[in-house]
Amino acid sequence: MEKAAAAAAAEEGRGAEEEAEEWAWSWGAGTDGQLGNGGFQDHHLPQPLLLPPRCRGRVSFVAGGGAHVIALTSDGEVFTWGRGTHGQLGHGNLDNIPHPMFVKFLENRTVTCVSAGWNHSGFATDSGQLFMCGDGSFGQLGTGDNHSRNLPFEVPYFIARHVEKLAFGMRHSLVLLKDNSVYGFGSARRGQVGKCVSRNQKSCNVPRLIDDFPNCKIVNIYANGDHSAALDESGCLYIWGRALIGEHDDDQPWAVLPSLSISQVALGWHHALVLSAGELFTIGVYRHQKCDPPVSGKAAVQQSDKSATSSTHDESSSLSTLEKVPCIGGEQVVQIASGTEHSALVTDKGTVFTWGWGEHGQLGLADTSDQVVPRRVNIGDKGPRTSDGSLGVYCGSGFTIAVKSA
Template sequence: MCGDGSFGQLGTGDNLSRNFPFEVAYFNARHIEKLAFGMHHSLVLLKDNSVYGFGSARRGQVGKCVSRNQKTYNVPRLIDGFPNCKIVNIYANGDHSARCDESGHLYIWGRALIGEDDDDEPWRILPSTSVSQVALGWHHALVLSAGELYRLGVYRHQKCDPPGLGNVSGQQSNTRATSSSRDRSSSLSMLETVPFIDGEQVVQIASGTEHSALVTDKGTVFTWGWGEHGQLGLGDTSDHVAPQRVDIGDNGQRMSGSLAVHCGSRFTIAVNRPSGWLFCNLTQAVVGNNSLIERKQRTPPKWGAWRLLPWDIPVGCSSGDLDVDDWDGRANETVGQFRLILAGLFTAAFARIFWCIAECS
């Protein structure tokens, strides 16, 4: 692991950051099955069906705290409270944690998605529902069950969460869930059905900070939620309440069921697996040897515009094959011009100041 360790999320036993990858000693002799990462915490699922958490514990996202003053754990700790059933996946985002077992039972803990009280112990929600997929945002979650898509929690941007979104399910999420009176943006005590185009089944879901995406069985991508940074890929920066069909600009280079979508905090990526093409909105990327390297955006694209990039670049290709040097050349030229403009402005400003001083004296 590497990166920010200020909350202990690297599992090193301290809260220091690391700028080189290192092996987490705690898991040296253990078989890791799944990993999941939130804003300031990490989850690990081992082959023996145990789940470990470390990092920020402020919202209970790494399990029950030993003391009320314990806010972080910088060493992996076992999260208990699960029944004896095979865990198939773990999830994390923001201050939320979740896991789903082979029977479709969903357990969540951490920051409240339902009601107003955080939970430091995993508890099962939707007891009469078999869950196939889960996608966690910072204040909301998507749950896919038998082809039906539901939402828990809210989008904190009010434009994305007007009263009456979708159809409120008649199923109570959990007996502990209560309507909140703390503020208008608190989570709902009922599941809400996410509306989408009739005649298409949802096959995959994803969530970012405050936006969501899905793929249907016909290979169609839909996005909705927070759109300020163009992350919805709709050509604008507007928020959208209901799922909107996205034109990813692939010119039909995909087959039904071949597309997968992924959400970052403020961007979205779709991958067309058989053809090996990557569709990005608001990002420039270099792909080589089946690895994705995000690069700092050098020229502002149209908001929400999708870029088509090759995913299956042959092994051994040079950076010139990807025109990386051309990007950098244009970027350096732009930076140089910007510096000249700044220098001119500062020179003019100082000349004006000296002139004023000379006139006053």
């Protein structure tokens, strides 16, 4: 069954191979087909990602999961590939697919937002519906049970509500509604889905309102690992879940970095990137670094009603400091992304830089070494130029994808 599906996917992607070389690339872990290049191997340098012709110049967003990928086009079509062993690709089977495949179940709907967890996927439509598929063993599908599903299934809880944004962590899900309310469901052991009925509750399979925000307009939500975050319209960042700053996990959102007006956020498993006024900062730690990160500026992380102290409770917690990422050769950072323990950025010149954990070649630097400072990725002679269109970079757990739009 898996071979037949892979063959069908290969046929769909083969005709676009030459065109795809100028439009999309992938590198890093590939043993489940998540690189979308027709194979099941790791690659340490950027490889052509075989987008079908109908995707050329139309990919508006890419969500990377544990080993699967969701691509959303500008007109609301969805393509998935990679690991499908829990049904997270939404094709009605459990196959691994090494080429992007159109999700036919959603063909009569216009999808506006997608997200990928470790083994689950979500799709929000222009009418505010939420469809989920994949692993549901922690309740992360929000369907009131712990069953997995291999076809997108509408979440009943949100039928009378309007879903606008999604953000999935390893085994939990966040949803932002049009009415400015935020809901969480799935694994709850680190507080990542907000307050539960009891502190001993390990998971929640029905969406729960996270109502601890001050009177503000939430414009985006983020999740990765056991972390959750939200950004309001004034650029204030709220975090909850597994401790990213300080010693303790928290099931209530709290404001951090009040001195910064943040425009973009990218969460990893043990670190986060924040972009503010063109300057890039990191909080947390890379456990695979062999030395301290570079510091061209350091500021204490100040917070209301909480003390900022160095963590001692386990090796994966962070220091209560903010590290400024050094200037990238005078180029302006325009987009950021994070995998489990690696990071990527794109500059205004269309240049990709990566750093952090490199064991699977996810940094695209021809080796498997970790990197402490951002390093330029050579996408090749046919790589993107500013005049050709904009470039987006996206990270899965141990892989990276770059896609150019028209």
